[in-house]
Amino acid sequence: MRPEARCAGSAAAPATIRYARACGRRASPRHRNPSENRALTPTLELRELRKAYRDTVAVDGVSFAVPPGTVFGLLGPNGAGKTTTLRMVMDIIAPDTGEVLFAGRPRSRADLERIGYLPEERGLYRKMTVLDHLVFLGELNGLPRREGRERARSWLERMELAEAAGKKVEELSKGMQQKVQIAATLLHEPELVILDEPFSGLDPINQGLFKEVLAGYKRQGRTVVFSTHVLEQAEKLCDRIALISRGRIVLDGELAAIKREMGGNSFRLVADGDLGRVAALPGVEQVLPAGDGAARVLLAPDADRASVLREMVGFLDVREFVGAEPALEEIFVQAVRGAA
Numbered sequence: 001m002r003p004e005a006r007c008a009g010s011a012a013a014p015a016t017i018r019y020a021r022a023c024g025r026r027a028s029p030r031h032r033n034p035s036e037n038r039a040l041t042p043t044l045e046l047r048e049l050r051k052a053y054r055d056t057v058a059v060d061g062v063s064f065a066v067p068p069g070t071v072f073g074l075l076g077p078n079g080a081g082k083t084t085t086l087r088m089v090m091d092i093i094a095p096d097t098g099e100v101l102f103a104g105r106p107r108s109r110a111d112l113e114r115i116g117y118l119p120e121e122r123g124l125y126r127k128m129t130v131l132d133h134l135v136f137l138g139e140l141n142g143l144p145r146r147e148g149r150e151r152a153r154s155w156l157e158r159m160e161l162a163e164a165a166g167k168k169v170e171e172l173s174k175g176m177q178q179k180v181q182i183a184a185t186l187l188h189e190p191e192l193v194i195l196d197e198p199f200s201g202l203d204p205i206n207q208g209l210f211k212e213v214l215a216g217y218k219r220q221g222r223t224v225v226f227s228t229h230v231l232e233q234a235e236k237l238c239d240r241i242a243l244i245s246r247g248r249i250v251l252d253g254e255l256a257a258i259k260r261e262m263g264g265n266s267f268r269l270v271a272d273g274d275l276g277r278v279a280a281l282p283g284v285e286q287v288l289p290a291g292d293g294a295a296r297v298l299l300a301p302d303a304d305r306a307s308v309l310r311e312m313v314g315f316l317d318v319r320e321f322v323g324a325e326p327a328l329e330e331i332f333v334q335a336v337r338g339a340a
Contacts, residue, residue, distance in 0.1 A: 041068070041103060041104040042066055042067055042068070042101070043066050043068045043102070043223040044065070044089065044101070044102060044192060044223070045064075045100075045101040045104075046062055046064055046085070046089070046098070046099075046100055047098055047099045047101065048063055048097065048098040049061070049095045049098035049099075050062075050096050050098055051084055051088060051093065051096055058081050058084045058247055059081045059095070059247045060246075061248065061249075062081070062098070063249065064242040064249060066192075066240070068221065068223055069218065069221045070218075070223060070224075071214060071224045071226075071237050071238050071240075072223070072225045072239070072241070072242070073225075073226060073234035073237070073240070073241045074225060074242050075228060075229070075231060075242070075328075076243060076245055076332075077245070081246070081248075082196070082227035082229075082244060083120050083227065085227075085244070086194055086196050086225075089194060090194065091109065091112060102114075114190055115191070115193070115194060116186055116188065116190035116194070117185065117193075117194045117195075118196060120196040120197050120227075122177065122178065122181055122201075124177060124181065126168065127169070128168065128169055129166055129169075130156070130161065130164050130165050130167055130168075130180055131152055131153070133169060133180065134148070134151075134155065134183060134184055134187060135149050138184075138187045138188060141187065141188035143188055151188075159179045159182065159209065161180065161183070164180075175201050175202055175206055177201075178200070178201040178202055178206075179202075179206060182195075182198065182210060186213070190222075191223065192224075193222065193223070193224045193225070193226075194226070195224070195225070195226035195227070196227050197227060197228055197229075198210065198226050198228070199228065199230060199233055207233070231328045231329045231332060232328075232329075234328060235255070235327065238255050239254065239255060240252070240253060240254050241258070241328075243331075243332050245336045250336055251332075251335040258331060259325050259326055259331070262331050262334060263323065263324070265285075265299045265300070265326070265334070266296065266297070266299075266324050266325065266326035266330055267296070267297045267298075267299065267321055267322060267324055268290075268295075268320060268321070268322055268324040269294065269296075269297050269312075270293055271293060271318045271320075271321075272316065272319070273315055274315065275289060275316070277316075278312060281308055281312070282307075282308075282311075283307065284297060284298070284299060284303070285300050285334070286329075286330060286333050288327065288330070293319075296324065296326075298334065301334075305321075
């Protein structure tokens with residue numbers, strides 16, 4: 001007998017089931033062409049979302065828009081408000097104030113059928129086989145059983161899990177279980193995919209596989225939103241970003257444009273000597289070692305480059321000190337300090 005799905009309030013069901021859009025009912029599948037979205041209408045838009053728990057404000061006036069066909073990163077340290085924001089998008093928790101729009105209108109419960117969601121808390125029925133579990137989750141998202149089985153087998157091939165189809169979930173490693181949940185999120189071909197810390201539990205090889213999956217999804221014109229505190233991953237994947245700190249958006253927009261705008265204070269340093277001393281110089285905000293005598297140096301907005309260079313040549317044999325495109329980590333540090 002297949003286990004029954006439980007509604008979001010049930011603590012007994014695994015997280016994947018608790019967050020199923022169809023919670024307690026079957027929905028007819030919707031297969032809309034993402035290109036039907038009007039170019040100027042964001043797939044997802046948040047307007048002044050706020051959520052507080054007693055005296056703690058978890059999300060404080062968060063607003064951003066996600067254009068169709070983009071990979072959007074909601075970035076920030078642990079505890080910044082990323083998960084709370086995504087849970088409000090998915091109607092798992094209600095905002096105190098603010099609004100969530102999907103395709104230009106207030107997001108409804110029916111719209112959730114068109115969204116694939118991978119929650120931060122992972123959860124699968126450990127006694128079910130991998131294939132049966134994917135078919136079951138597909139049914140929750142409106143897929144007929146036969147079509148769900150065909151798609152499940154296809155996704156297992158794509159995620160290099162075909163040999164695990166008949167195994168019970170509890171027999172899989174943590175990384176393999178994570179890939180099963182990723183497949184479940186994408187099984188019903190949602191128009192919008194929301195992923196909360198999706199790289200957790202994946203080794204470098206499977207991270208590369210997942211990046212290929214996301215790239216393929218983007219090529220289909222679909223929209224991806226994912227949260228992460230690992231800025232290096234986001235820098236390689238995102239078209240647009242929003243940086244969140246202490247519940248507030250401190251910077252958002254097209255990543256390439258942000259780098260151009262904020263690139264004036266970032267420099268590449270190549271020198272012989274103790275690069276660690278550079279961080280203590282007046283006007284230096286951050287030093288990121290790059291190996292082989294090289295480092296990325298972020299200066300304060302009011303720092304004088306020539307003065308910093310004069311200080312460095314006093315203890316370093318400087319071979320290169322030139323402007324460079326800032327890394328996302330540098331941008332985040334600068335944005336957070338500027339908003340403080």
